[in-house]
Amino acid sequence: MFESLTSKLQNAFRHLRGMGKLTEANMADALREVRIALLDADVHYKVARDFLDRVKAKALGQEVIQSVQPGQQVIKIIYDELVALLGTIHADLDLGGNPASILMVGLHGSGKTTTSGKLARLLHKQGRQPLLVAADVYRPAAMDQLETLGRQLGIPTYAPRGEKDVLAIARGALDFARSHNRNVLIFDTAGRLQIDEPLVQELVRLRDLVHPREILLVLDAATGQEAVNVATHFDQALHITGAILTKLDGDARGGAALSFRAVVGKPIKFVGTGEKLDDLEPFHPERMASRILGMGDIVSLVEKA
Amino acid sequence: MKGLFAKFKAGLQKTHSKLVHEIKRILSRSPRLDATTLEELEQALLAADFGVATTQEIVEAVRRAYETQGPAGLDVAAIAEREVARILASPRTELRKAAHMTTVVSLVGVNGTGKTTTAAKLAHAVRQQGHTALLAACDTFRAAAIEQLKLWGQRLGVEVVAGAYGADPAAVAHDAVAAARARGIDYVFLDTAGRLHTKHNLMQELQKVHRVVGRQVPGAPHEVLLVVDAPTGMNALQQAREFHKAVPLTGLVVTKLDGTSKGGMVVAIQRELGVPVKFIGLGEQPDDLQPFDPEQFARALFAES
Ligand SMILES: Nc1nc2c(ncn2[C@@H]2O[C@H](COP(=O)(O)OP(=O)(O)OP(=O)(O)O)[C@@H](O)[C@H]2O)c(=O)[nH]1
Ligand SMILES: Nc1nc2c(ncn2[C@@H]2O[C@H](COP(=O)(O)OP(=O)(O)OP(=O)(O)O)[C@@H](O)[C@H]2O)c(=O)[nH]1
Ligand SMILES: [Mg+2]
Ligand SMILES: [Mg+2]
Numbered sequence: 091m092f093e094s095l096t097s098k099l100q101n102a103f104r105h106l107r108g109m110g111k112l113t114e115a116n117m118a119d120a121l122r123e124v125r126i127a128l129l130d131a132d133v134h135y136k137v138a139r140d141f142l143d144r145v146k147a148k149a150l151g152q153e154v155i156q157s158v159q160p161g162q163q164v165i166k167i168i169y170d171e172l173v174a175l176l177g178t179i180h181a182d183l184d185l186g187g188n189p190a191s192i193l194m195v196g197l198h199g200s201g202k203t204t205t206s207g208k209l210a211r212l213l214h215k216q217g218r219q220p221l222l223v224a225a226d227v228y229r230p231a232a233m234d235q236l237e238t239l240g241r242q243l244g245i246p247t248y249a250p251r252g253e254k255d256v257l258a259i260a261r262g263a264l265d266f267a268r269s270h271n272r273n274v275l276i277f278d279t280a281g282r283l284q285i286d287e288p289l290v291q292e293l294v295r296l297r298d299l300v301h302p303r304e305i306l307l308v309l310d311a312a313t314g315q316e317a318v319n320v321a322t323h324f325d326q327a328l329h330i331t332g333a334i335l336t337k338l339d340g341d342a343r344g345g346a347a348l349s350f351r352a353v354v355g356k357p358i359k360f361v362g363t364g365e366k367l368d369d370l371e372p373f374h375p376e377r378m379a380s381r382i383l384g385m386g387d388i389v390s391l392v393e394k395a
Numbered sequence: 396m397k398g399l400f401a402k403f404k405a406g407l408q409k410t411h412s413k414l415v416h417e418i419k420r421i422l423s424r425s426p427r428l429d430a431t432t433l434e435e436l437e438q439a440l441l442a443a444d445f446g447v448a449t450t451q452e453i454v455e456a457v458r459r460a461y462e463t464q465g466p467a468g469l470d471v472a473a474i475a476e477r478e479v480a481r482i483l484a485s486p487r488t489e490l491r492k493a494a495h496m497t498t499v500v501s502l503v504g505v506n507g508t509g510k511t512t513t514a515a516k517l518a519h520a521v522r523q524q525g526h527t528a529l530l531a532a533c534d535t536f537r538a539a540a541i542e543q544l545k546l547w548g549q550r551l552g553v554e555v556v557a558g559a560y561g562a563d564p565a566a567v568a569h570d571a572v573a574a575a576r577a578r579g580i581d582y583v584f585l586d587t588a589g590r591l592h593t594k595h596n597l598m599q600e601l602q603k604v605h606r607v608v609g610r611q612v613p614g615a616p617h618e619v620l621l622v623v624d625a626p627t628g629m630n631a632l633q634q635a636r637e638f639h640k641a642v643p644l645t646g647l648v649v650t651k652l653d654g655t656s657k658g659g660m661v662v663a664i665q666r667e668l669g670v671p672v673k674f675i676g677l678g679e680q681p682d683d684l685q686p687f688d689p690e691q692f693a694r695a696l697f698a699e700s
Binding site for chain 2: 106129130131132134135197198199201204205207228229230231232234235237238239242274283284285310311312314316317319320322337339340341342343344345346365
């Protein structure tokens, strides 16, 4: 992959040496290759278009440095722009308030329950006293699933079986936290479609009851063009504070990360890299940029340019 | 079936209304085929997760067909619809039934796509057709995977064969198939664990499950259904390629089509691998599964109603 996009760009710029400036005409081929790479990586087509417009504007203003391949210089512009858009490393969570609350939201099967367990583990390691709260009253055995993770971690889980009212669960959890000295509550909510108004309103009521400092959208790294709709709707309804991108241990290129950032502008705080409870890492924009472009370690190449 | 058909249409209407809207806008503004119309058709297809390669081929086919048919011919949307239906057409979309023996159906796929739910829905569907069914809890890894399937079994009145957590999935499959044969049960559905197609050892584990049941019943598993969810983008093709290599697939199930995701990536999958879509998932209830109808799917993508 590394060779392919890079060499395609080199090809596109083969005749450029010594000409002094990148022009619209000699940029067109290169940008077409980059556009395909972005679309193949599931970057939303409108996000890709805006991105390339910005890259083009930047590149056209630049002199071609004689000592380097113009292709590499354009790669550097693209890469830098992508990293900037993807944001900075944001592993820190806002845990103000006592107790602090974190709401995990997202589509069905994106990884909310598993990631709740992973976050509980991380916070526990940081010396906090987390409480896992089973606020999914729909999926069969959702409470069992979270409780199993809690047991594996030795972290308490509030899972009132048979309770069908999410707000009643939340009130019970807050009481439990107070009486058991738990200072961070992680609410695992049911998967839902962003267009399912009654279920989205359930989340709004839950938020208004517990006043979470963090509302995290759990997004599958393999999400396609839909990522924009999902991110927009959840953010409009809930004012999310960030996202966690899951299943990055696969080979999905993860263009959804760029779509998310472009439409919501909130940080991606963590990435999930496996099914096990320690498979959670801080988000690295540089790695994500290389991945989306379908390149290996391009940092060294970029440093030369 | 009438109620189900209405549900299918309602689901797809939601799913595709945006795309239909875009195509209609293209047509009402510009009935003639020009560069802008083609570009807008291309964008509509990209937005539906058709991917760059498939999109370009469809756009090209539409252009050619439009140019050769003369001014009195079909409009752009009709041609595009015909093209998609042509790619998705297959004579093999029914669930197979092995003659005079237990039919073994294996549900496979990456994490969280809807395998367990689809196994339950299929068991429900074959029972409604007068057959008997059994569910095999071959996911012995994920937290509460066994409880989840058992709850489905209780809800539907279908027997579930399960082992212990950490047990060999192939042993569970073996026990389930043996139980089904002893009792003359028509269908066994293997609910396998979610696994990323990039994990070699997990793919080998799946091969072993299939090998074991293949020794018990000639031709088993008779169906290997890859469950992909509609929000997935281009990675779905990679998933299908790798699963097909490891455990030859007989069909696809596209879940979560009750959302706004369009599921366009199945067109690329069927085009490249020739694996037909057999069912679509339209919700979390037992009835929310429909046989796939390519013409209906294409019509819903491109037609007015
Ligand atoms: N490979 C991999 N699998 C993951 C990751 N995160 C979660 N999973 C798996 O994805 C599947 C779905 O995860 P869940 O945590 O149940 O997802 P959920 O969002 O809670 O699902 P619902 O409650 O049904 O909406 C499970 O098989 C998890 O083991 C990850 O980072 N990598
Ligand atoms: N809206 C909608 N949700 C679905 C559909 N099919 C499954 N789901 C939901 O998707 C989530 C994951 O479904 P599961 O059946 O547990 O998925 P799985 O593939 O077995 O997951 P793992 O075993 O963890 O890999 C659950 O919340 C289901 O209720 C569907 O067609 N539409
Ligand atoms: Mg869950
Ligand atoms: Mg499952």
